[in-house]
Amino acid sequence: MNSDNAYANQVLLALVELLDISPSYYDKATERYKSLGEWLHRKESQVGLFSPSVYVQGSFMYGTVIRPLMTSEEYDLDLVCQLNLSKMRVSQRDVKELVGDEVKAYAKAMGIAEPAREKKRCWRLDYADEAKFHMDILPAVPDPEFQTRLLIMEVRQDIAAQAVAITDREHPRYTEVQDDWPESNPKGFTRWFEGRMRPVAQLLLESLVARRLYASVDHVPLYAWKTPLQRAIQILKRHRDIMFKDDVDGKPISMIITTLAARCYGGERELQEALSNIIRKMPEWVRDARPRIANPVHPKEDFADKWHKHPRLEENFWAWHTQAQADLTAVTRPVDESRLRRLVRQKFGADISQERTRTIVGTAVAAGGAAGASAPAIVTIKEPPRPWA
Amino acid sequence: MPEPVRSQYEKWGLRGLLQRYPGLCLRPQAHGGALLEGDLEFSAHYGDHEPITDLYTVEIRVEADFPRSIPTVREMGGRIRDGFHTNPSDGTLCLGSRIKLKTALDRHPTLLGFAQNCLVPFFYSCSFREQNGRLPWGDLAHGTPGLLDEYMSRLSVDNEKACLELIMLLGIRKRVANKRPCPCGSGRRVGKCHHRALNLLRAVASRSWFRGEHRRLSE
Numbered sequence: 074m075n076s077d078n079a080y081a082n083q084v085l086l087a088l089v090e091l092l093d094i095s096p097s098y099y100d101k102a103t104e105r106y107k108s109l110g111e112w113l114h115r116k117e118s119q120v121g122l123f124s125p126s127v128y129v130q131g132s133f134m135y136g137t138v139i140r141p142l143m144t145s146e147e148y149d150l151d152l153v154c155q156l157n158l159s160k161m162r163v164s165q166r167d168v169k170e171l172v173g174d175e176v177k178a179y180a181k182a183m184g185i186a187e188p189a190r191e192k193k194r195c196w197r198l199d200y201a202d203e204a205k206f207h208m209d210i211l212p213a214v215p216d217p218e219f220q221t222r223l224l225i226m227e228v229r230q231d232i233a234a235q236a237v238a239i240t241d242r243e244h245p246r247y248t249e250v251q252d253d254w255p256e257s258n259p260k261g262f263t264r265w266f267e268g269r270m271r272p273v274a275q276l277l278l279e280s281l282v283a284r285r286l287y288a289s290v291d292h293v294p295l296y297a298w299k300t301p302l303q304r305a306i307q308i309l310k311r312h313r314d315i316m317f318k319d320d321v322d323g324k325p326i327s328m329i330i331t332t333l334a335a336r337c338y339g340g341e342r343e344l345q346e347a348l349s350n351i352i353r354k355m356p357e358w359v360r361d362a363r364p365r366i367a368n369p370v371h372p373k374e375d376f377a378d379k380w381h382k383h384p385r386l387e388e389n390f391w392a393w394h395t396q397a398q399a400d401l402t403a404v405t406r407p408v409d410e411s412r413l414r415r416l417v418r419q420k421f422g423a424d425i426s427q428e429r430t431r432t433i434v435g436t437a438v439a440a441g442g443a444a445g446a447s448a449p450a451i452v453t454i455k456e457p458p459r460p461w462a
Numbered sequence: 463m464p465e466p467v468r469s470q471y472e473k474w475g476l477r478g479l480l481q482r483y484p485g486l487c488l489r490p491q492a493h494g495g496a497l498l499e500g501d502l503e504f505s506a507h508y509g510d511h512e513p514i515t516d517l518y519t520v521e522i523r524v525e526a527d528f529p530r531s532i533p534t535v536r537e538m539g540g541r542i543r544d545g546f547h548t549n550p551s552d553g554t555l556c557l558g559s560r561i562k563l564k565t566a567l568d569r570h571p572t573l574l575g576f577a578q579n580c581l582v583p584f585f586y587s588c589s590f591r592e593q594n595g596r597l598p599w600g601d602l603a604h605g606t607p608g609l610l611d612e613y614m615s616r617l618s619v620d621n622e623k624a625c626l627e628l629i630m631l632l633g634i635r636k637r638v639a640n641k642r643p644c645p646c647g648s649g650r651r652v653g654k655c656h657h658r659a660l661n662l663l664r665a666v667a668s669r670s671w672f673r674g675e676h677r678r679l680s681e
């Protein structure tokens with residue numbers, strides 16, 4: 074690794090430390106989903122018969138959560154509540170309401186002031202204690218028929234086996250008992266995502282076990298892996314948040330960033346290399362025809378399904394991609410301390426401490442790198458236009 | 463969509479611009495245009511003068527048909543206070559004559575080219591003026607006379623009437639124009655006289671563009 078790469082990695086690591094949330098948030102999230110699971114299994118539970126299982130999906134699962142831009146913002150904890158019911162015997166509404174009744178009772182028992190709110194596909198619970206979370210609980214049932222279709226589409230067997238049917242309040246046959254349900258595969262996605270970084274994580278995991286932090290490699294939760302892929306996603310998400318802070322509804326969604334990044338990740342061990350390869354290869358995974366950005370564990374699902382109706386969203390995606398690629402180049406190119414701090418603040422809304430900046434810039438110079446540029450490269454003006462009005 | 467933004471951004475060399483001027487931020491606009499806003503920090507060097515490093519807060523508006531159309535630029539940081547070469551109607555900066563900017567874009571048809579050849583020189587001359595109380599390479603007179611002045615030097619003619627007639631010739635086919643008597647009064651036909659200077663300009667813009675230019679300058 075040359076000294077410029079060492080500099081780049083140090084900058085990116087300092088940045089990601091500022092974006093990362095404290096492990097206590099992950100503990101809190103685990104505590105919350107386990108508590109809901111226990112509730113569903115209590116003696117009086119209406120769903121106890123259907124062997125309910127509650128599991129995490131989304132960024133809390135993948136270990137890609139970042140601090141919200143505003144301290145007042147909440148963290149989204151996405152949960153799936155799976156009941157062992159056949160979609161041939163109950164309607165979507167039955168499942169939604171079964172879960173809903175339990176969630177409402179849970180909210181009451183836990184003394185949560187805000188009642189559970191029904192959303193299109195899930196139930197939302199707002200915790201209002203010290204850790205600001207809201208939990209989105211997605212009711213689901215296993216879907217063997219969909220699993221078979223996924224196998225035919227050559228989705229890996231262990232991934233297909235996780236596929237579920239979910240409910241949608243706006244589905245035309247929401248209240249009927251019939252087999253046409255919306256489909257999803259959150260657990261399958263987690264497996265796929267994990268698989269993308271498994272090779273590079275192995276050593277990392279073994280060292281955690283060797284340090285007696287975990288009993289075995291299988292006990293290390295995904296969020297503790299902290300692979301270059303996870304860190305790259307955190308950086309890209311924050312860059313997006315800053316770029317679209319005044320247009321929150323227009324920003325590229327996390328699922329698109331996460332999927333494309335995981336697709337493009339080639340097992341790089343260094344963050345800088347991972348990030349620059351990811352951003353460079355991203356366009357290869359955006360198709361011209363639909364699905365524009367396919368869900369890797371559900372090839373017919375399009376994460377960019379809204380682009381067709383709202384072309385602005387696609388423009389925003391490419392604008393973000395262009396800007397992110399340029400900004401990452403700019404931020405990893407050696408500059409002096411004040412410029413480095415200004416760039417990181419401007420592009421990522423994060424303040425690297427003066428001390429840390431000094432160390433980063435100092436080490437680069439000590440390692441034989443050029444002193445960080447203290448001014449932009451000089452333009453030689455030739456045949457300038459004369460100002461005119 | 464007329465052209466996918468993705469390939470448009472590549473054609474514009476947008477990434478090159480953003481890498482070079484990381485203070486700028488891209489905002490997609492309706493109809494395939496783009497807005498670039500933020501800080502333009504540059505170091506520039508001209509002739510024997512010491513290099514100048516300075517920063518201006520700008521808003522650059524690029525239309526979908528760039529580089530055919532010239533981006534418009536506003537200074538947003540209040541550095542240019544006395545209306546120095548600013549269009550009073552919309553606050554855009556008068557970076558230079560249209561033909562000069564067209565020529566620069568023809569040579570470097572990217573946004574980085576536009577920044578280096580049109581924008582940085584303009585701000586350099588603002589900073590130079592702040593420091594030295596004069597302009598490094600002068601400016602053009604207001605309105606039509608300034609524009610004609612630029613053409614007269616490009617076409618090497620010394621009177622406005624001949625200059626306007628030559629611009630008119632740029633609006634018609636080369637073969638037809640070359641058979642006409644040259645407006646400079648040499649007595650030769652254009653093909654044997656001013657054709658070289660005209661051809662250099664023809665390469666920069668279309669006949670219809672020059673017809674528009676002739677109309678605007680004749681008003």
